[in-house]
Amino acid sequence: MKIQDILSENRTISFEFFPPREASGIPAVLGKIESLKSYSPNFISVTYGAGGSTRQFTEELTIRAKTDYNMEVMAHLTCVGHTVKELDEVLVRLESSSIENIIALRGDPPQDQPKFSAAKGGFEHASDLIRYINERYSFGIGAACYPEGHPEAVSFDHDIRYAQLKVNNGAKFLVTQLFYDNDDFFRFVNRARDIGIEVPIIPGVLPVLSSKQIRRFTRLCGASIPVNLEEQLIKYENDDEGARAMGVEYATNQVQDLWDAGVAGIHFYVLNRSYSVSKILDNLNLDTCAP
Numbered sequence: 001m002k003i004q005d006i007l008s009e010n011r012t013i014s015f016e017f018f019p020p021r022e023a024s025g026i027p028a029v030l031g032k033i034e035s036l037k038s039y040s041p042n043f044i045s046v047t048y049g050a051g052g053s054t055r056q057f058t059e060e061l062t063i064r065a066k067t068d069y070n071m072e073v074m075a076h077l078t079c080v081g082h083t084v085k086e087l088d089e090v091l092v093r094l095e096s097s098s099i100e101n102i103i104a105l106r107g108d109p110p111q112d113q114p115k116f117s118a119a120k121g122g123f124e125h126a127s128d129l130i131r132y133i134n135e136r137y138s139f140g141i142g143a144a145c146y147p148e149g150h151p152e153a154v155s156f157d158h159d160i161r162y163a164q165l166k167v168n169n170g171a172k173f174l175v176t177q178l179f180y181d182n183d184d185f186f187r188f189v190n191r192a193r194d195i196g197i198e199v200p201i202i203p204g205v206l207p208v209l210s211s212k213q214i215r216r217f218t219r220l221c222g223a224s225i226p227v228n229l230e231e232q233l234i235k236y237e238n239d240d241e242g243a244r245a246m247g248v249e250y251a252t253n254q255v256q257d258l259w260d261a262g263v264a265g266i267h268f269y270v271l272n273r274s275y276s277v278s279k280i281l282d283n284l285n286l287d288t289c290a291p
Contacts, residue, residue, distance in 0.1 A: 001072060002140030003043055003101045004172035007200045012042035012265030013286065014074070014202070017272055019046055019057035026057060026064075028272075033065055035274045039281050042265065043072040048080075048107060055081075059090065063097045074142060075099050077133075078107025079123040087122070087129070091137055103142040103175065104129045127165045134170025143171035145201065147179045147188040151222030160188070164197050173199050175267050178206040178217065180250075181226045182257050200264035205255055207268075207276040208233070208247025210240040248276050252283045259286060 006012060015036055020029055033044060046061045055078075062075045075094050077087065094102070106126040123129045130141055143166040146159060153159035163174060174197075179185055185203050192201060208214045211233040218225055225233065229250060236243035255266055266286075268277045 001100065002172070003072070003074060003142060004140050004200070006042050006072070007173060007202075007264055010042065010265075011259075011263070012202065012267075013039065013281070014265060014267045015041050015044045015270045015277065016204075016267060017044065017046050017061070017270055019048075019061055023057065026061065029061055030064060030068075032270070032272050032274050033061075033071070034069060036270070036277065037069060037071065039278070041071070043074050043101065045074040045076060045103060048076050048078050048105075055090075059093065062094070062099060066097060066099055072101070073099055074101040074103050076105065077102050077129065078105045079126065079129050080107030081122075083120065083122050084132070087132070091133065091139075095137065095139070099139075101140045101142065102133060103144065104133055104171070105144055127162065127169050130166055130171050131169035141171050142173050142175055143167070144177065145174040145188070145192075146177045146222070147184040147203075148177075148223055150177075151220075160191055160195065160197075163192065164195055167197055167199050171199065173264070174201045176201065176204045177221050177223065178204050178269060179223050180218075180229050180254070181224065182254060182261075184224070185258070186261070202265045202267045203258050203263055204267045204269055205251055205258075206271070207251040207280060208243055209271065209273065209276065210243045211237045214247075244276060248279045248283070251276070252280050255280060255286075256284055259284070 017029055017033060020026060044065055046058050048055050048058050058076060062073050065071045066073045077090060104126055123132065126143060130143060133139055133141055145163045149156040149159040176185065189201050206217065214233060232246050232250070236246055258266065270277055
C-alpha cells in the first residue's frame with residue numbers, strides 16, 4: 001500500500017533503520033526490525049550509508065522486510081554514486097519485489113569528498129530524482145525536509161521553496177530531519193502551508209542515546225539543541241545510561257506534544273537500537289487511528 005494512502009486514513013508510526021557495513025550484520029538488523037514489529041508500524045525504512053556505500057545491504061534488508069516480515073517499506077534511494085542506468089536497475093528490482101514506496105534523496109557524499117558531486121550520467125538534486133521516478137514508475141514517493149533549513153541552504157526561505165519543488169515534482173509526503181524544539185517543526189509546517197505545500201509532513205524524532213552522539217548528529221545535520229536539552233546533556237556528559245533514560249523522557253514529551261497537535265505521524269530514527277523507541281511507545285500508547 002502506498003504511504004500517501006495510509007496517511008489519508010491513519011496517523012502513522014514508522015521506524016528507520018540503517019544497514020550493516022558487512023553482510024554478516026544483516027541478521028542482527030533483521031532482529032531489531034522484528035523486535036519492533038509488535039508495535040505495528042505503518043511502515044519502516046532502511047537508509048543508505050554515506051555515499052551509497054551500503055546500498056546492496058539496504059536493498060536486501062528492504063526486500064526482506066517486505067517479503068519475510070510482510071511489512072510496508074519505504075525504500076531509500078539517493079542520487080549520490082548512481083548513474084541513471086543504475087537507478088533504473090534498482091527501481092526495477094524494487095518494483096519486482098512488490099516495494100511500493102520510495103523516499104528519494106540527494107544523499108550525503110562519501111567521507112573523503114567534502115562536497116556533493118553528481119555521478120556522471122546521474123542527478124544532482126533530489127528534486128530531479130523525484131521527477132524521474134514520478135514520470136516513469138508508479139511508486140509512492142516521499143522526500144526529506146528540514147525544519148531548521150538544510151545546512152547547505154543559502155536561507156530558510158530558499159530551502160522551503162526547494163521542498164515545494166520536490167512536491168511539485170511528485171513527492172506525496174515529506175519526512176523531516178531530526179529536531180528537538182517542536183516550535184521549529186510547527187514554524188516550518190506553518191510556512192509550508194503558507195506557500196502552498198499541502199502534502200502530509202511527518203516529523204522525524206531521534207531519541208537521545210548519549211550526549212556525545214546527539215552533539216555529533218545535530219552538528220552534521222544543522223539542527224539546534226534547545227537550552228533545556230543542553231543542560232541535560234551537560235548533566236549526563238559522562239553517563240550514557242543516564243543520558244538514554246533522559247532521552248526517553250524528553251522524546252516521550254516531545255512526541256506527545258506533536259501527537260496532541262495532530263501531526264500526520266511520527267518517524268522514529270531508531271539507529272538499530274530498539275530499547276528507547278519501545279520505551280517511548282510504551283509510555284505513550286499512541287492510537288494510530290485518524291483523529
